[in-house]
Amino acid sequence: xxxxxxxxxxxxxxxxxxxxxxxxxxxxxxxxxxxxxxxxxxxxxxxxxxxxxxxxxxxxxxxxxxxxxxxxxxxxxxxxxxxxxxxxxxxxxxxxxxxxxxxxxxxxxxxxxxxxxxxxxxxxxxxxxxxxxxxxxxxxxxxxxxxxxxxxxxxxxxxxxxxxxxxxxxxxxxxxxxxxxxxxxxxxxxxxxxxxxxxxxxxxxxxxxxxxxxxxxxxxxxxxxxxxxxxxxxxxxxxxxxxxxxxxxxxxxxxxxxxxxxxxxxxxxxxxxxxxxxxxxxxxxxxxxxxxxxxxxxxxxxxxxxxxxxxxxxxxxxxxxxxxxxxxxxxxxxxxxxxxxxxxxxxxxxxxxxxxxxxxxxxxxxxxxxxxxxxxxxxxxxxxxxxxxxxxxxxxxxxxxxxxxxxxxxxxxxxxxxxxxxxxxxxxxxxxxxxxxxxxxxxxxxxxxxxxxxxxxxxxxxxxxxxxxxxxxxxxxxxxxxxxxxx
Ligand SMILES: *Cc1c(COP(=O)(O)O)cnc(C)c1O
Numbered sequence: 345x346x347x348x349x350x351x352x353x354x355x356x357x358x359x360x361x362x363x364x365x366x367x368x369x370x371x372x373x374x375x376x377x378x379x380x381x382x383x384x385x386x387x388x389x390x391x392x393x394x395x396x397x398x399x400x401x402x403x404x405x406x407x408x409x410x411x412x413x414x415x416x417x418x419x420x421x422x423x424x425x426x427x428x429x430x431x432x433x434x435x436x437x438x439x440x441x442x443x444x445x446x447x448x449x450x451x452x453x454x455x456x457x458x459x460x461x462x463x464x465x466x467x468x469x470x471x472x473x474x475x476x477x478x479x480x481x482x483x484x485x486x487x488x489x490x491x492x493x494x495x496x497x498x499x500x501x502x503x504x505x506x507x508x509x510x511x512x513x514x515x516x517x518x519x520x521x522x523x524x525x526x527x528x529x530x531x532x533x534x535x536x537x538x539x540x541x542x543x544x545x546x547x548x549x550x551x552x553x554x555x556x557x558x559x560x561x562x563x564x565x566x567x568x569x570x571x572x573x574x575x576x577x578x579x580x581x582x583x584x585x586x587x588x589x590x591x592x593x594x595x596x597x598x599x600x601x602x603x604x605x606x607x608x609x610x611x612x613x614x615x616x617x618x619x620x621x622x623x624x625x626x627x628x629x630x631x632x633x634x635x636x637x638x639x640x641x642x643x644x645x646x647x648x649x650x651x652x653x654x655x656x657x658x659x660x661x662x663x664x665x666x667x668x669x670x671x672x673x674x675x676x677x678x679x680x681x682x683x684x685x686x687x688x689x690x691x692x693x694x695x696x697x698x699x700x701x702x703x704x705x706x707x708x709x710x711x712x713x714x715x716x717x718x719x720x721x722x723x724x725x726x727x728x729x730x731x732x733x734x735x736x737x738x739x740x741x742x743x744x745x746x747x748x749x750x751x752x753x754x755x756x757x758x759x760x761x762x763x764x765x766x767x768x769x770x771x772x773x774x775x776x777x778x779x780x781x782x783x784x785x786x787x788x789x790x791x792x793x794x795x796x797x798x799x800x801x802x803x804x805x806x807x808x809x810x811x812x813x814x815x816x817x818x819x820x821x822x823x824x825x826x827x828x829x830x831x
Contacts, residue, residue: 353403354827357393363400405511410810418780420707422726422757422769423517423565423593429622432687433680442679447671451656458655461672462648464682465632471685471693472591472611473604474634479673480644484592486668487612487631488523488559493665494635494642495557495586495610496527501642501663504584507556511580513542515565515761520590529556536763540566540719547579555585562589562606563596563724565761565769567704577607586610586639594618595774596701596724599694607635619681630677646666699774700725703781707772710785714792718764725773731766738804739795741766746813747805748796751787 348795377385395403413419414426445454465477481487492510496510499635510524512531521531528575534548537543541564551558558580562570570576580587589603592614597603615630616623623629635643636830645664688696701724708727715729731741745755745768757769772781794801806812 352827353395354393354829356395356399359394361396363395363397369791397471416475417752417754418772418776418784418786419754420756420770420772421754421769422567422728423760424757425593425726425771425773426623427595427616427617427773428620428775430620430684430687433620433683436683437604437676437679439519442676451654455655457675458648460682461675461678462650462655462772464597464685465648467682467685468613469634470634471598472589472613472634473595473602473608474611476640476643476647477634478633478643478647478664479630479632479678480667480669481612481631481633482669482674483629484590484612484614484617484631485519485523487614487633488519488590489527489586490598490631490644490665490668491588491597491610491612491633491635492523492529492557494633494639495588496529497663497665498586498639499556507554507585509552509554510560510588511547511550511585513560513564514763515540516561516626517565517590517592520559524559534558536564536566540564540568541572541722542572542576544572544575544579547576550737551579551585553584555580555583557586557588557610557673559588560608562603563726564765566719566728566764567596567726567769567771568719569596569724573606581607592617593725593771595696598698599690599699604636609639610634615681615829616675620684621677621680628674628677630674630681632673632678645767648672658735678820696774697725700772703772703774703776706768706778707770707781707785710782711770711788714789720790726771728761728764729770730764731768732767734792734795734802735766736800737795741768743786743802743805744768744791744795747791747802749789749806750808753784753787 414429419426441456451458461479465479467479469475471587477605478490479816481490499505501505508528508530509532510518510529511534512524513536513809514533515536524531535543535546536552536727542560547558558576560570560576562573564570577587586609587607587612589606589608591611594613595618611634612631613634615621615632616628621630641661641663642665643661644667645658645661647661649658704723704725704727708723708729711729712720712731716732718728718730731739731744734740734744741758745758748755756771759767760769761767772784791802
């Protein structure tokens with residue numbers, strides 16, 4: 345591989361070589377002591393590599409090509425998938441009137457932006473079956489916390505101060521119990537049954553007059569539809585609790601069913617997953633929250649209101665949980681979601697779900713030949729496999745994920761959900777072609793054959809990447825962020 349042999353920029357350095365041309369003496373003549381406090385002035389030269397313009401250009405270009413993204417290859421990371429990112433959205437979000445406005449501008453100057461936010465709220469309310477939506481939260485996790493704080497305020501307003509438990513299935517995304525804890529609740533786990541669904545009997549056992557809410561994803565994190573959702577909703581509602589829907593990945597239900605119709609009271613969406621906002625690298629994200637009528641008074645303030653033809657912010661919201669983010673949410677991501685919803689239309693969004701589900705089922709059926717399928721039923725937008733069979737041969741799911749890198753694929757999510765042994769969680773998304781799905785299946789089937797015939801090929805993977813296996817814990821805890829000479 346070319347990148348592997350590439351010399352490090354520090355090793356290319358030759359004394360006196362430069363990659364810039366600046367007027368010689370302007371800086372040296374300037375009396376820096378007058379410009380900067382003494383503490384900030386360097387006393388020794390920085391140890392920067394001395395390289396030519398082309399060398400530095402090629403260095404950064406080579407680094408940029410080491411990243412894997414949806415623009416470079418298939419990315420079937422279950423649950424948190426980077427989904428469709430149309431480039432037209434980027435152009436729209438960069439239009440002058442969107443890009444150069446400021447949150448402190450008077451309302452009358454930004455009516456267009458407010459109209460966009462209002463219409464996006466309305467569309468999301470329609471899509472989820474909720475009565476009102478806030479665009480403030482900046483991420484899914486913040487949306488969860490916002491929703492739970494509203495549920496908390498709702499119970500408190502009813503004098504129901506003893507409701508301190510939030511029920512979460514054992515297959516839930518880790519942010520669910522974490523958000524419950526941050527919102528001041530204790531989380532209680534409800535078991536998954538042998539069919540991959542919430543165990544109703546256990547749900548009845550753990551539900552009581554201390555239940556504040558049940559947090560659920562449907563289809564759940566195993567990619568399976570909770571068919572007893574109506575019954576689950578009555579169990580929780582009869583006990584006085586609320587139902588929270590984690591809608592981070594909604595591309596199995598768009599235009600087909602709605603959390604509001606299933607009995608949910610609160611929903612968050614990840615516009616940076618399902619609604620084409622790019623994510624990764626730390627954001628920005630957008631995690632709007634929708635609520636049913638009885639939670640509307642608690643929405644974060646200000647609320648966007650429409651009076652005849654004008655839009656304005658209403659701060660007079662005595663029961664509001666307050667602001668959860670400065671200004672009005674991550675506007676740029678909201679513009680992308682709006683553009684997407686308007687271009688797709690209701691029929692287009694429904695097709696998204698149909699293709700997402702079709703692609704997932706196709707891939708699942710192709711792979712089940714070699715991998716254990718813990719739940720042999722139709723899946724929704726994603727499915728889980730288990731690497732149990734390969735583990736017996738000494739090849740772990742981690743090894744197979746690393747081996748996929750040699751084929752140019754981002755691996756699926758592994759070891760999550762935690763209730764499946766040697767789990768691999770695959771979400772192909774709606775936008776991939778049959779050819780891509782087939783090539784990916786062929787690669788995984790080849791890896792399964794290698795696990796039998798030549799396990800070391802898989803155990804020692806990846807073979808073609810610049811960096812081999814990382815000690816991920818050390819990499820996270822003690823990252824080496826600058827060049828260190830090794831020899
Ligand atoms: C991604 C995800 C979240 C959290 O969203 P963030 O924007 O990363 O905070 C919550 N639940 C599920 C199911 C997710 O996939």
